[in-house]
Amino acid sequence: MDKKKLTVFPVFHYVEPSDVRYQRESFAKDFAKHENRFQDKIDDVKTWRAALTKVANLSGWHLKDISESEVIKEIIQRINSELDREVPLVSEHLVGMDSRVKELLDLCLAERLDCVRLVGICGMGGIGKTTLAREIYNRIFCKFEASSFIADVREESESRGLVSLQQTILSKFLMGAEKNISDVEEGKKILRKRLCNKKVLIVLDDVSDDKQLKALARKDWFGPGSIIIVTSRDSHLLNTYWDGVIDIYRAKGLNDDEALELFSLKAFKKPHPEENYVDLSINFVNYANGLPLALRVLGSSLFGKTLDVWRSARDKLEAKPNRDIMDVLKLSVDRLDDTQRDLFLDIACFFKEMDNYCIRDTLESLGHYTYDIDVLQGKSLITITSNGALWMHDLLKEMGRDIVRRESLEEPGKRSRLWSYKDVLHVLTSNAGTEVVEGIMLNMPIEAKEHLSAEAFSKMKILRFLKIGYVYPPRDRIGGPIQLPQGLNYLSNELRVIDWHGYPLKSMPTSFQPNKLVELRMRYSDIKQLWKGIMMLNELKLIDLSDSQNLIEIPDLSGAPNLKQLILQRCTRLYNIHASLGDLKRLIRLDLNGCKCLKSLPHKINLEALEFFNLSGCSKLKKFPYIVENMPRLWKLYLSETAIKDLSLLVIHSTGLIELDLRDCKNLSSLPIAICRLMSLKTLNLSGCSKLDELPENLRKLMAWRC
Known part of the structure; x- marks a missing residue:
């Protein structure tokens, strides 16, 4: 044990451990014989005595009033568990992992020995939650009586069921002693009964539903000092489920240097790009925006390729996102309900880069719920910064826009949302809009001018968001980017937000009944008068007509009490x-x-x-x-x-x-x-x-x- 670093488990086969420890009874007689026989090697005999004393102090099994078959089962389970606890292979290419591992280890190894703790690792898809959890598991599993890493909980529970996952945990801890679980509730009882006195480490990777947690890990199932590590895209899931000690670690993307190193390891099999590929490598790193999944996928796909192929791959990304990356990210959206999905798509298509907006108010103006905003934040799809600004990862934005593009690959006018300069102009200049269009954002270069027909919006019956302006709005009035020489016949009565920089007409269409309008922003417009008489606008909360030089009066506002x-x-x-x-x-x-x-x-x-x-x-x-x-x-x-x-x-x-x-x-x-x-x-x-x-x-x- 000392020289070869073996693990020893003593079995006291119908002998008392104390007799072994102190060499009494039959051991005393036998050692008397040994000392007489090996008088010339008496030091060896002393070594044997010391060895038996040391063995007797080790944890093992004492066969006394216990059936041998039960002890044999326990021995097999213990040996198997120890064999599984051999040091795993070191993961490759763990770029930027040291600082993150240290932060998480500080949470996991905090001195809270009298409780069972949940440590959550949360973040968007592809951010490296599983890699981080695996590395933590590899480093601390030996500190626990039993340990288990359950990968792909979401996928496994959907394909094989929760009972199968319960059996996986039991088989790891109990060597298959309880394999025939009839249903989830029985599995819960068995887990609690068999593990309640054990200090365990369990990692549940990619949890997406509280049913999974309830079936696999409850606070009162495990012994003091146990740690349950859960990776999930949804932090709310953990906060609402666990009523004990909980720590949430939010996984972070890689910084620029780390990202370039990881990309280079995949693309060149070394930590830095080759000389002729530096600029192109930086292009791909910028596209990935610190997301390890994207860096690995893109780098691996370019390994061994020529410069021409690299350039072509870069150009293709600008036109069409990588499917492998999008499919992973899309899993987060697939589990949203309809209102949450609509909110996500609105943010991805219209609001990700609109820092000048009071974003939460505007989203509510569009009919979205504050609750759903918090849900998206909990699912790591958006981030609300300390100053209240909204942030979304570039690839999540790209994924959302890809979902909308795929509504109609050939005809933009049949998509629910339009934001591309090229697509919007096509729809508005060719009158190609349809009844499915819900939102339009047109940001034009400052020097651009376009003339639209009076019928440009005539088919868009459910349009609820309209923003027209410049990419960088000018400080001085130079007119709007859109001209309507024939006037404007129609605007949807479903509009909730209008933001039209430089609206070119003296008034709104006479048929326009903005009963649902919440925000009206028309800076630098040619508006002379908003409306005549009283118009019932119970939803209206904001009017901004700044720098509208032709505005001469504000009409009766009694119909806009809010x-x-x-x-x-x-x-x-x-x-x-x-x-x-x-x-x-x-x-x-x-x-x-x-x-x-x-x-x-x-x-x-x-x-x-x-x-x-x-x-x-x-x-x-x-x-x-x-x-x-x-x-x-x-x-x-x-x-x-x-x-x-x-x-x-x-x-x-x-x-x-x-x-x-x-x-x-x-x-x-x-x-x-x-x-x-x-x-x-x-x-x-x-x-x-x-x-x-x-x-x-x-x-x-x-x-x-x-x-």
């Missing part, structure tokens, strides 16, 4: 705002910055939810309206470059103000005493107020104390 944002920045000809604006009790943001022709606001306002109010640059505005009720939520008020003279009523009713901007208010000669009662005020800008001689004494003291 409007939250009205943004009319730099509408320089706007002179009239309907009195109904003052009764929008859910309005949070009112931005009229730069509306230099605006002379007055509604006589009365009752904007109890208002938080942000910007009137900067309204140089003809002299009087603030009468405030019916307090505006306790108003915390930002910008009045710079206005002609306002009196702030008394405004200050009294805006007790929650944090920021007040009065720069260059040339007509302001005094501040009301009530301004001293604005206990939340942190920023007060009075620069350029040339008629303002002095501040109220209490305000001076207050500002000095705060400084």
Whole structure:
């Protein structure tokens, strides 16, 4: 055992271990004979005595009131288990694994010996969850009484059933003593009975359903110190299932250096690319965006190929994604319900690169549920960053778009979503749209101009999302990318979001009844008037017509009681705002910055939810309206470059103000005493107020104390 590193299991065959340990009874007699016989080798006899003492201290079997057949079964199981626990082969090409293994080992080996813990490894398909789990298993399995790595749980449970997986675990731990399991419930009872006192390590790889977890691993089935490692694309699955100690490790993609090394190992069988292939290698690495699956698939497919083949493969990827990669990624989408699938496809086709959007609000505007957004995040299909931005891996985006392309390979107008510049122009210029089109996004180069016919949208009856603009929107108005010389006859009444940069007409189509419209964004438009009279728009939450130089008035808004944002920045000809604006009790943001022709606001306002109010640059505005009720939520008020003279009523009713901007208010000669009662005020800008001689004494003291 000491010299050859063998494993020894003593079997005390109807003898007492203590007699062996101390050489008593028959052992005493036999050793007396040995000492007499081997007087010239007495040191050997002492070595034999020490060996027996050491053996007696080892864990083994004592045959006493136990049938030999039962002990033989246990011996076979133990030996088989130890043979399985030989050190596995070292995995090849574990690029970037050391730091990840260290992080995960810190979770697995934390000092929590009195409990059973679940360690989840979560992430998108192909990110390396299984490889990481296998490496952790290889490094720590010897610390447990029994261990088992169950691969492909999702696939195995679908093809062979959960009972088969239960039998696999039992056969690993118990050497087939319990093979005939009749159903899942019986399997649960047997697992619990046979493993409850064992410290075990179990890896369940690629779990997709809580039924799998419930059938294979429950917290009360195993002994203290046991660890269950689960790899899954769905972190919610683990959080809702396990009520014990749980640690979630989110698998990360490779950085640029690691990605290039892994790709090179597959493409060149060495950790760096060959000289003439460096630029092309970087192209493929950028395409894979840190996803190990893609790096391995692409690198292996290019091994031994010529430069011409490499270039052709790169060009093909731009036109048609790799099926092997897409099929793995698509497994995550296949298990989504209809609303979650639609949400995923909308994000992949329209929103992945739209950082300027308040993304969650816009998705809800399209009829999606916050719950489904969280589901996609839990399934590692999207990521919500710390600042609330949405992120999706490039290959997941490509996979989603591939799903939509395959709805109609030949005719784009028969697909549910259109985002490709080429495809959208084909559909709109040839009037090839159909009733299946739900969303259109057209981002054009800044110099491009296209003329559409009046019938361009006539067949798209269920269109709910329309975005037209530039790839990089210009800061100065240069007109929109789309011209409609014959006007526009039709827009779908199903539209929920319209974002049309530079809308070229003076009004919307007369047949358009936007009862479902939630967001209307038409910056730099030629709109003169939105609508006449009252239009029932109960769903409308946002209007943004900034830089629409022809806009002269805002119509009756009483039919839009749920409007939250009205943004009319730099509408320089706007002179009239309907009195109904003052009764929008859910309005949070009112931005009229730069509306230099605006002379007055509604006589009365009752904007109890208002938080942000910007009137900067309204140089003809002299009087603030009468405030019916307090505006306790108003915390930002910008009045710079206005002609306002009196702030008394405004200050009294805006007790929650944090920021007040009065720069260059040339007509302001005094501040009301009530301004001293604005206990939340942190920023007060009075620069350029040339008629303002002095501040109220209490305000001076207050500002000095705060400084």
